[in-house]
Amino acid sequence: MRDWFAARTWQSPEWTVEELVRAKGGRAVSVVLPALDEERTVGAVVAAVLPLVGGLVDELVVVDSGSRDDTVRVAREAGARVVRRTDVLADLPPWPGKGEVLWRSLAATSGDLVVFLDSDLVDPDPGFVPALLGPLLSTSGVHLVKGFYRRPLHEAAAGGGRVTELAARPLLNALRPELAGVVQPLGGEYAGTREFFESVPFAAGYGVEVGLLLDACDRYGLAGIAQVNLGVRRHRNRSLHDLGPMARQVVGTVLRRCGVPTTSDTLTRFVPVAGEWVPDPVDVLVADRPPLRSVCQRSR
Numbered sequence: 001m002r003d004w005f006a007a008r009t010w011q012s013p014e015w016t017v018e019e020l021v022r023a024k025g026g027r028a029v030s031v032v033l034p035a036l037d038e039e040r041t042v043g044a045v046v047a048a049v050l051p052l053v054g055g056l057v058d059e060l061v062v063v064d065s066g067s068r069d070d071t072v073r074v075a076r077e078a079g080a081r082v083v084r085r086t087d088v089l090a091d092l093p094p095w096p097g098k099g100e101v102l103w104r105s106l107a108a109t110s111g112d113l114v115v116f117l118d119s120d121l122v123d124p125d126p127g128f129v130p131a132l133l134g135p136l137l138s139t140s141g142v143h144l145v146k147g148f149y150r151r152p153l154h155e156a157a158a159g160g161g162r163v164t165e166l167a168a169r170p171l172l173n174a175l176r177p178e179l180a181g182v183v184q185p186l187g188g189e190y191a192g193t194r195e196f197f198e199s200v201p202f203a204a205g206y207g208v209e210v211g212l213l214l215d216a217c218d219r220y221g222l223a224g225i226a227q228v229n230l231g232v233r234r235h236r237n238r239s240l241h242d243l244g245p246m247a248r249q250v251v252g253t254v255l256r257r258c259g260v261p262t263t264s265d266t267l268t269r270f271v272p273v274a275g276e277w278v279p280d281p282v283d284v285l286v287a288d289r290p291p292l293r294s295v296c297q298r299s300r
């Protein structure tokens with residue numbers, strides 16, 4: 001783990017966009033923003049990437065996850081191509097969740113390299129995409145690049161990443177210690193090769209990132225994974241009540257990938273009702289979509 005950390009961690013990425021464009025050669029880059037009810041933030045995330053389109057980036061797609069607000073209109077007006085989750089693989093009814101739309105986005109894009117960015121970023125940094133592409137374009141054998149960052153929590157300068165710190169990283173340390181050097185295993189800002197993304201299953205919900213990390217390690221070894229410091233990443237902080245099901249999906253995905261059997265996909269939360277605490281069980285989907293390559297053989 002220490003050797004990998006030293007060799008595959010970029011603490012101060014210094015690639016210029018011009019250098020990266022030269023390094024691209026004939027390769028194309030797709031940037032994908034998954035979005036569910038992000039009308040307040042998606043426009044700024046699109047605007048942060050748009051200046052790169054036509055140079056470092058070949059296509060910018062917002063993949064809508066069934067938003068009920070104005071996400072689709074805002075994203076379009078900001079300059080992105082918008083794909084609804086039912087527009088691709090239309091014969092498969094969509095499952096709920098983030099991983100589902102990331103999986104479908106592969107069928108809606110064609111880049112050899114794919115960059116994923118969350119669309120709930122606040123003050124999105126235009127440097128994220130170049131930095132995430134740096135290790136892929138400069139180092140052979142890298143197939144997955146994870147961003148890492150300082151994470152504010154509400155008004156505090158740090159303390160964010162509660163599921164990461166209290167569930168995901170402790171679990172990985174216990175079950176897959178070789179991955180203990182990954183700073184942000186759940187981070188939604190990452191890039192990879194299409195070859196990799198199309199060849200592995202995608203967990204349909206919030207387990208998608210940790211599933212991809214484990215699958216990249218199994219497929220390519222640690223040398224196929226890199227991480228890059230993106231500075232600061234601020235996003236909409238959800239309540240603990242909302243984070244419980246996310247953590248349950250992450251835990252379920254890790255256990256499944258590590259061959260640990262689970263007997264239920266439920267999370268029981270507790271809510272106060274008239275002065276008493278009562279159980280409030282919620283079903284959590286822990287399921288994988290198969291490798292996209294096995295579902296649709298596309299010619300490029």
Ligand SMILES: O=c1ccn([C@@H]2O[C@H](COP(=O)(O)OP(=O)(O)O[C@H]3O[C@H](CO)[C@@H](O)[C@H](O)[C@H]3O)[C@@H](O)[C@H]2O)c(=O)[nH]1
Pocket residue numbers: 033034035036037038064065096097098101117118119120185186187188189205206207208209210235236238246250
């Ligand atoms: O059903 C969904 C749920 C979320 N999203 C989008 O996915 C992104 C991240 O979702 P969010 O609910 O904001 O997750 P976070 O609280 O930010 O969770 C963190 O941890 C998750 C679990 O690993 C990762 O999926 C996230 O990318 C990461 O930011 C946002 O753009 C959402 O709009 C969808 O498109 N569909």
Ligand SMILES: O=C(O)[C@H](O)COP(=O)(O)O
Pocket residue numbers: 151152153159160161162163164165186187236237238243
């Ligand atoms: O990545 C995480 O751990 C979750 O998205 C929670 O993040 P937050 O604590 O910054 O809201």
